[in-house]
Amino acid sequence: MTTVRFDSVWKRYDGSDLVAVQDLNLACREGEMLALLGPSGCGKSSTLKMAAGLEQVSEGEILFGDRPVSRLSPGERNIAMVFEDYGLYPRLTVRQNISFPLEVRHFTKDEIKKRVDGALELLGLKDMADAGVQGLSGGAQQRVAIGRALVRDPELILFDEPLSHLDGDQKVMLRTEIKHLQKTRGITSILVTHDQTEATAMADRIAVMRHGVLQQVDTPDVLYRRPANVFVANFIGEPPMNLLTAQVAGSTGGIHIDALGETLALGDARKRHLTNLRHGRLIVGARPEHVAIMAPGAVSQANAIVAYREPRGDTDSLVVTPFGSSGIDIRIEMPGPGSFRSGDKVAISLAPENLHLFDTETERNLEIEP
Numbered sequence: 001m002t003t004v005r006f007d008s009v010w011k012r013y014d015g016s017d018l019v020a021v022q023d024l025n026l027a028c029r030e031g032e033m034l035a036l037l038g039p040s041g042c043g044k045s046s047t048l049k050m051a052a053g054l055e056q057v058s059e060g061e062i063l064f065g066d067r068p069v070s071r072l073s074p075g076e077r078n079i080a081m082v083f084e085d086y087g088l089y090p091r092l093t094v095r096q097n098i099s100f101p102l103e104v105r106h107f108t109k110d111e112i113k114k115r116v117d118g119a120l121e122l123l124g125l126k127d128m129a130d131a132g133v134q135g136l137s138g139g140a141q142q143r144v145a146i147g148r149a150l151v152r153d154p155e156l157i158l159f160d161e162p163l164s165h166l167d168g169d170q171k172v173m174l175r176t177e178i179k180h181l182q183k184t185r186g187i188t189s190i191l192v193t194h195d196q197t198e199a200t201a202m203a204d205r206i207a208v209m210r211h212g213v214l215q216q217v218d219t220p221d222v223l224y225r226r227p228a229n230v231f232v233a234n235f236i237g238e239p240p241m242n243l244l245t246a247q248v249a250g251s252t253g254g255i256h257i258d259a260l261g262e263t264l265a266l267g268d269a270r271k272r273h274l275t276n277l278r279h280g281r282l283i284v285g286a287r288p289e290h291v292a293i294m295a296p297g298a299v300s301q302a303n304a305i306v307a308y309r310e311p312r313g314d315t316d317s318l319v320v321t322p323f324g325s326s327g328i329d330i331r332i333e334m335p336g337p338g339s340f341r342s343g344d345k346v347a348i349s350l351a352p353e354n355l356h357l358f359d360t361e362t363e364r365n366l367e368i369e370p
């Protein structure tokens with residue numbers, strides 16, 4: 001077990017002008033599972049490969065505990081990797097695959113048997129120990145790969161999109177198993193994924209990356225409740241946060257939401273974040289579950305029309321279009337089955353306390369210090 005620290009780490013590939021990873025300062029704590037999350041090309045695999053020693057660091061240093069490792073070969077780092085395509089030896093059995101890293105390190109026969117039996121038991125692979133790995137399901141093959149990683153007692157496990165080749169049920173089952181094993185064994189782990197559901201389900205903390213730049217690192221809960229910028233707000237949460245343009249309303253400190261033609265009052269503590277905005281413009285974010293929807297009545301007039309309803313059993317996912325706003329759709333999540341249908345005229349409203357406020361220019365959350 002160790003900590004992993006990226007200290008002002010940069011990655012540039014030879015022959016490419018692009019910076020794959022830019023001035024990364026990030027720490028993975030002892031026993032923690034840290035997810036690197038972001039869209040394709042954001043630099044998460046480059047970061048993982050630098051930790052593994054499969055790619056050189058261009059600038060900066062990576063430390064395992066207090067030990068700088070950037071100049072060490074992969075074999076000198078005591079890490080294990082679990083890849084998306086399992087990386088098993090196809091002609092070997094389950095037991096032989098798991099034994100392999102111990103045999104090449106010349107462990108005694110007894111020690112190998114003890115450790116491999118333990119891994120087979122732990123991963124529910126005992127009954128298939130002598131089967132060839134080729135005939136196994138994707139989920140079972142990945143469990144063999146995890147057994148092979150665990151059996152060496154590495155300081156660090158690096159998971160590179162470990163679930164991306166699995167289908168729905170296997171994915172959900174294995175992500176729970178990995179999380180459980182990682183926690184009970186307390187092995188420091190870094191997980192690369194582009195899937196926010198996977199990151200949220202498995203990781204203690206998530207580092208969100210974009211264009212090689214770390215955007216925010218925190219627990220899934222904090223990323224959801226206090227996203228540092230528009231990118232994180234949009235990337236974390238399914239369906240994504242609604243992002244709407246708005247204008248500071250005169251000296252009152254209220255904000256006028258363009259799409260709804262409505263002005264909302266903010267509390268005094270929040271008003272101070274609205275000074276210094278260019279032309280008083282901002283972006284407001286509202287999570288789909290925070291948009292209230294009602295049938296129009298005496299109190300609330302219709303201000304939108306339901307464009308689409310997706311029933312999901314215990315929730316309804318709606319898309320509504322505010323009147324007079326061209327091309328703007330607002331997503332709403334509400335307990336289901338609800339009574340609204342496509343074409344219904346409805347009254348929607350936003351509660352100021354649930355709104356996130358972002359700078360139009362920098363896209364930063366106005367209420368979080370940079």
Ligand SMILES: Nc1ncnc2c1ncn2[C@@H]1O[C@H](COP(=O)(O)OP(=O)(O)OP(=O)(O)O)[C@@H](O)[C@H]1O
Nearest residue numbers: 013016018020039040041042043044045046047194
């Ligand atoms: N060997 C390489 N040579 C040149 N450029 C590379 C190399 N590997 C990655 N890149 C570039 O570096 C940037 C970051 O790539 P990286 O693979 O780290 O991102 P990623 O977020 O893991 O994406 P993906 O999920 O698609 O693998 C991309 O622009 C990519 O094209």
